[in-house]
Amino acid sequence: MNKTATHIIGARLLHALALAAFVAFALFPLFWLLKVSLTPDDLMYGEGVRLWPSRVTLDHYGSVLRHSQFPLFFRNSLIVSAATGLLATAAASAAGYAFSRFRFRGKAWVMGVMLVSQMFPLVIIVAPIFRLLSPLGLTNSLSGLVVVYTAFNTPFAAFLMQSFFEAIPKDLEEAAMMDGATRFQALRRVILPLTLPGLAATGGFVFTAAWSELLFSLMLNSSAAVSTFPAGLLGFVSKFSVDFGQMMAAGVLALLPVGAFFLLIQRYLVQGLTAGAVKG
Amino acid sequence: MATITLSNLSKDYGGGPVLRGIDLEIREGEFVALMGPSGCGKSTLLRLIAGLEEPSGGEIRIDGRRVNEVAPKDRDLAMVFQSYALYPHMTVRENMSFALKQRRLPQAEITRAVEGAAAKLGLTNLLERKPKALSGGQRQRVAMGRAIVRNPKAFLFDEPLSNLDARLREQMRYEIRKLHRELGATSVYVTHDQVEAMTMADRIVALNDGAIQQVGAPQELYDQPANLFVAGFLGSPPMNFVDATLAPDGALVAEGQTLARVSPPAGLAAGTTLTLGLRPERLALTDPTKGSAVRVDVVETTGTGRVVHLALGPQRLKLFTMDPRPLAPGDVVGLVVPPGAPLLFDPVSGARLS
Numbered sequence: 001m002n003k004t005a006t007h008i009i010g011a012r013l014l015h016a017l018a019l020a021a022f023v024a025f026a027l028f029p030l031f032w033l034l035k036v037s038l039t040p041d042d043l044m045y046g047e048g049v050r051l052w053p054s055r056v057t058l059d060h061y062g063s064v065l066r067h068s069q070f071p072l073f074f075r076n077s078l079i080v081s082a083a084t085g086l087l088a089t090a091a092a093s094a095a096g097y098a099f100s101r102f103r104f105r106g107k108a109w110v111m112g113v114m115l116v117s118q119m120f121p122l123v124i125i126v127a128p129i130f131r132l133l134s135p136l137g138l139t140n141s142l143s144g145l146v147v148v149y150t151a152f153n154t155p156f157a158a159f160l161m162q163s164f165f166e167a168i169p170k171d172l173e174e175a176a177m178m179d180g181a182t183r184f185q186a187l188r189r190v191i192l193p194l195t196l197p198g199l200a201a202t203g204g205f206v207f208t209a210a211w212s213e214l215l216f217s218l219m220l221n222s223s224a225a226v227s228t229f230p231a232g233l234l235g236f237v238s239k240f241s242v243d244f245g246q247m248m249a250a251g252v253l254a255l256l257p258v259g260a261f262f263l264l265i266q267r268y269l270v271q272g273l274t275a276g277a278v279k280g
Numbered sequence: 281m282a283t284i285t286l287s288n289l290s291k292d293y294g295g296g297p298v299l300r301g302i303d304l305e306i307r308e309g310e311f312v313a314l315m316g317p318s319g320c321g322k323s324t325l326l327r328l329i330a331g332l333e334e335p336s337g338g339e340i341r342i343d344g345r346r347v348n349e350v351a352p353k354d355r356d357l358a359m360v361f362q363s364y365a366l367y368p369h370m371t372v373r374e375n376m377s378f379a380l381k382q383r384r385l386p387q388a389e390i391t392r393a394v395e396g397a398a399a400k401l402g403l404t405n406l407l408e409r410k411p412k413a414l415s416g417g418q419r420q421r422v423a424m425g426r427a428i429v430r431n432p433k434a435f436l437f438d439e440p441l442s443n444l445d446a447r448l449r450e451q452m453r454y455e456i457r458k459l460h461r462e463l464g465a466t467s468v469y470v471t472h473d474q475v476e477a478m479t480m481a482d483r484i485v486a487l488n489d490g491a492i493q494q495v496g497a498p499q500e501l502y503d504q505p506a507n508l509f510v511a512g513f514l515g516s517p518p519m520n521f522v523d524a525t526l527a528p529d530g531a532l533v534a535e536g537q538t539l540a541r542v543s544p545p546a547g548l549a550a551g552t553t554l555t556l557g558l559r560p561e562r563l564a565l566t567d568p569t570k571g572s573a574v575r576v577d578v579v580e581t582t583g584t585g586r587v588v589h590l591a592l593g594p595q596r597l598k599l600f601t602m603d604p605r606p607l608a609p610g611d612v613v614g615l616v617v618p619p620g621a622p623l624l625f626d627p628v629s630g631a632r633l634s
């Protein structure tokens with residue numbers, strides 16, 4: 001084996017090690033979540049800090065599913081996140097398309113205001129929003145959360161969608177329009193199919209943001225019937241103790257839909273759908 | 281098939297005029313090349329005809345009907361884009377069917393039209409492929425196919441061959457011409473390549489700086505260019521421009537040498553400075569004693585002949601010759617300008633005088 005070959009293998013090894021270290025670092029909290037959720041109560045504090053308990057149990061999962069309100073929170077979260085994902089993605093697509101394709105009066109202002117809206121720490125507008133939603137009957141309701149989440153997520157999602165639309169050559173919709181399509185037909189039959197990865201990514205982003213939101217869920221909704229699961233998780237904290245086992249089990253369960261969602265859309269996230277449109 | 285009439289058409293994107301006072305009548309079945317350098321407004325003019333841009337002034341008529349306000353989809357024109365703009369998520373067949381489906385033609389008719397066009401372009405075996413699985417030349421053909429299945433009123437081409445290599449470009453030039461002969465459809469072809477314009481067009485529209493410089497048959501533009509721009513744009517190697525003075529006896533004198541003699545055009549006073557246009561292939565070499573003495577600078581061999589770079593004092597000329605005499609840099613040779621070869625231009629306005 002000559003010197004350069006050893007060199008290359010060495011570099012590859014280093015590369016793999018660095019990646020492995022990063023993955024381990026990123027996944028460790030998740031691993032810990034899983035580990036604690038499987039640790040029986042009597043070993044929770046008894047075994048010190050160990051990578052894996054000497055006994056594992058599914059008890060926590062059982063009690064979360066059967067004796068807590070978690071399934072209800074879970075359902076609420078699912079409704080809110082799915083609705084937010086759909087609404088915000090639809091609004092963001094429309095806005096993103098307009099930003100990318102049209103010149104109109106006040107465009108810079110609209111975009112500027114949307115950008116600025118992303119700069120406030122949300123906590124300073126909790127009270128005004130509560131005052132706004134309360135007379136409309138939108139506090140203590142899932143719809144209220146959907147409205148708020150959609151409003152907060154649409155600007156960023158719109159910029160995201162704009163960048164996806166920018167990546168699609170204008171020639172394509174112009175070709176469709178020459179071929180007898182209206183602008184809307186060109187959008188639906190040519191542009192949207194090519195934006196599926198973008199739609200999936202944007203939808204996933206918004207869904208996840210809504211899924212894990214705590215502040216507004218906690219502040220706007222006090223009744224358990226309309227709590228989402230991040231707020232619900234706090235229920236495992238009582239005055240005198242924290243039921244870590246159940247809390248972690250609930251956390252693992254909460255990861256499932258997000259994980260499933262990304263599994264579902266990952267084939268759309270693969271880039272290169274527009275390959276072949278232009279000369280190449 | 282259609283006539284396209286442009287009257288006093290102009291376009292301004294907001295940063296000064298891009299097209300000015302365009303008047304043009306494109307006849308039924310004609311193949312017209314819009315030719316000019318990069319940035320002169322060729323694509324803009326084509327897009328105005330297509331309806332993809334709105335004119336700032338003037339009028340566009342197709343078959344006599346004003347179409348300024350008509351949407352691109354209702355103009356019934358087919359466009360071949362420089363980028364081809366194939367729909368990447370559709371197969372070749374779907375790409376070619378798109379316009380026909382849009383028109384809600386019966387499926388059987390669509391299949392027949394698509395397969396007919398595919399056969400014409402040699403795409404039959406590629407119909408089920410996606411564009412990304414095609415070579416550049418094949419994509420180009422699909423773009424052509426998508427246009428011809430529609431049987432449109434006119435074809436608009438925006439530099440459709442510029443992404444192909446030289447050999448393929450030459451072949452496609454011929455095939456597009458052949459298709460045009462078969463279909464007889466009005467075609468507007470944008471190109472910055474003078475060879476494409478010369479070889480393909482029935483008439484060339486020479487554009488520069490947003491204005492039409494000259495319209496005419498290729499040979500007409502070549503032999504009687506309206507101005508320095510057209511004269512310099514057509515031909516390879518390009519026309520020589522030599523500063524010369526008109527003597528009272530009609531001699532054209534440059535650098536102290538009489539290059540040629542003309543009967544002075546009316547209204548030109550002796551002593552006027554002129555720009556002389558000399559086509560390289562119209563010039564000939566002889567012994568230094570017989571012609572104007574010039575020095576050989578560089579000799580390039582093209583295969584068919586030689587391009588000889590000549591120095592006439594500080595001025596430079598190119599000459600194309602098939603004369604086999606030995607030539608080396610530094611040699612002094614005689615230059616012969618046959619009568620009728622020189623074109624006279626006004627050096628200030630650029631307009632042709634003779």
Ligand SMILES: Nc1ncnc2c1ncn2[C@@H]1O[C@H](COP(=O)(O)OP(=O)(O)OP(=O)(O)O)[C@@H](O)[C@H]1O
Pocket residue numbers: 293298316317318319320321322323324325472
């Ligand atoms: N959308 C636009 N907004 C502003 N200016 C534009 C726009 N499109 C074109 N222009 C300007 O108009 C002029 C003509 O452009 P055009 O694309 O018609 O040139 P062209 O002759 O097709 O050049 P090329 O051979 O490089 O394609 C250029 O100066 C260009 O900068």
Ligand SMILES: [Mg+2]
Pocket residue numbers: 322323324
């Ligand atoms: Mg162009």
